[in-house]
Amino acid sequence: MNRTNDHDERVAKLTFAGVYPHLLAKVERKGRTKDELHQVIKWLTGFNERTLQKHIKGKMSYEEFFAEAKLNPNAHLITGVICGYRVEDIENPLTQKVRYLDKLVDELARGKKMEKILRAG
Known part of the structure; x- marks a missing residue:
């Protein structure tokens, strides 16, 4: 996928703290829980609850957020379309990680089983 540098920079x-309330609202509107959202975020990033809370309350950019994350080795199994683009075809590594998170949150909100979201089975 070919995105502009401007988009990737934005x-x-x-x-993360600015986006998090929107992620939470999206899953809660669909009957999912904050704990489930946290489970998904922690699976992707390798963060524990304490680190995640630091990011929720902080002013860290997505660039800093994902620089600190230890991406799950199965993250490459996240495929499909989000925001009109195939996540597996996104060329910018940071943008791809952000869209991985978006895709997982979307799957959670759509009611997909946690085992499938976490690429466990």
Whole structure:
């Protein structure tokens, strides 16, 4: 996928704390829980609850957020379309990680089973 540098730079500068309330609202509107959202985020990033809370309350950009994350080795199994683009075809590594998170949250909100979201079976 060919995205503009401008788009990638905007994504990099978004703060996780600024996006998090929207992610939470999306899953809760669909009957899922904050704990489930945290489970998905922790699976992708390798963060524990304490580190995740630090990011939720902080001013860290997505670039800093994912630089600190230890991406799950199965993250490459996240495939499909989000925001009109195939996540597996996104060329910018940071933008791809952000879209991985978006895709997981979307799957959670759509009611997909946690085992499938976490690529466990």
